[in-house]
Amino acid sequence: MQATQSIWRAWGARAAVLAMAGLLVACASKHPPAEPVLQGPVPGAAQMGPPEPAAPGVPPSAAAQVQAQKEAQAAVEELEDGHEDEARALLRKAVNLDPNNKLAVSLLRQLNLDPVSLFGRESFSYTVKPGESLSRIAGHFMGDIYLFYGLARYNDIKVPKQVAGGQVIRVPGRAPAEEREPARSTVKPAPKSSRQAPTPVAPPAAVMPATPAVPVAPAVAASVPAVVPVPPAAEPAPAPAVDTAAAAKAKAEAQRQKLIEQHTQKARASLARQDLDGAIANWSKVLELDPGNDTARLERQKAIALKEKVKALK
Structure with a gap:
């Protein structure tokens, strides 16, 4: 009898264990376990959007510098036409590509500051x-x-x-x-004296003995014509001499300034087209015409440096 009760207790315990296991399986099917949270970057996430900007202090690439200068030159043309909004958008692109682009930084200061x-x-x-x-x-x-x-x-x-x-x-x-007005003379004229100089008195004429008048016949007096003095004709004033040398010099200077402006515009256009050789050649011509042009010298050096960087990348 005791053996039979022990067997029934064992079977009951086993049935209870099986029931609990079934209950756990049913709960697991209704509530699946949460997915684990991944720590760190997800593989392939770089393909899902644009890359993040480079860390501060990292110099931009040569291609980024060329593109930044191109955007800044395009902004110059927009500003010449008075299009501030379009120029501002181009300058922001240039600064994002190359924060050290001097032309873009300078133009933004001119736009933003009083x-x-x-x-x-x-x-x-x-x-x-x-x-x-x-x-x-x-x-x-x-x-x-x-x-x-x-x-x-x-x-x-x-x-x-x-x-x-x-x-x-x-x-x-x-x-x-050369633009200042000539200084006015500060020398004051001498004051006029209130006293008048004495009028010179002619010395008395020598007393000559009176000469008796000689009567002239009326016919003879009528035949003698009166002599009237004729003043000499006034000579015409000489025409002012034309300073041909000064005129030729002024004309040559105007022509030189015109050529400087033309080569400057060509250099800008060449750089905007990423034609570094054309930009260098035109800046060199500007320096031939105006050796003291610091702007042309600086822009030519920039173009040469960009050309060397592009060549190194190739």
Whole structure:
């Protein structure tokens, strides 16, 4: 009897274990376990979107520098036409590609800062010559042709390329010697004396003995004509001499400035097309015409450096 009860207890325990196992399986099927959370980057995630920007302090590649300069040059053309929004978008692209691009940084400063706070209040009046541009004026008086847009904002000019000859503008800074007005003479004329000089008195004529009058016959007196003195004809004033040497020199200087402007524009256009050889050649011609042009020298060095980097990548 006791053996039979022990067998039934064993079978009951086994049945209870089997029932609990079935209950656990049923719960597991209704509530699957949560997926494990992966730590670290997911393999292949770089293919799901654009790559992250490079870490700060990492220099941009040569291709990025060339593209940044191209975007900045395109912004120059937009600013010449007065399109600020389009230029601002291009300059942001340039800075994202190359934060050290000097042209893009300079143009953004001219767009964002107040021109008076940027250049100062001191300025002088200047009359634009025929065919002269704001970039030419900025390069001559301010040392950088790319300060043309800040100069335009300084004078409230919306479209820089529409400046005309004869227009009077204000140029920031102190006027150079050739633009200053000649100093007026401070020597005062001697005051006039209130006393008048004594009128000279002619010495008395020598007393001559009276000569008796000789009567003249009326017929003879009528036949003698009166002699009237005729003044000599006035000579015409000589015509002013034309200074042909000065005129020829001024003409040659105007032609030289025109060639400098043409090669400058060609150099910019070549760089915008990524034609580094064309940009270097045109900047070299500018330096031949104007050896002291610091802007041309700097831009030529940049183009040569970019060409060397592109060649190294190839």
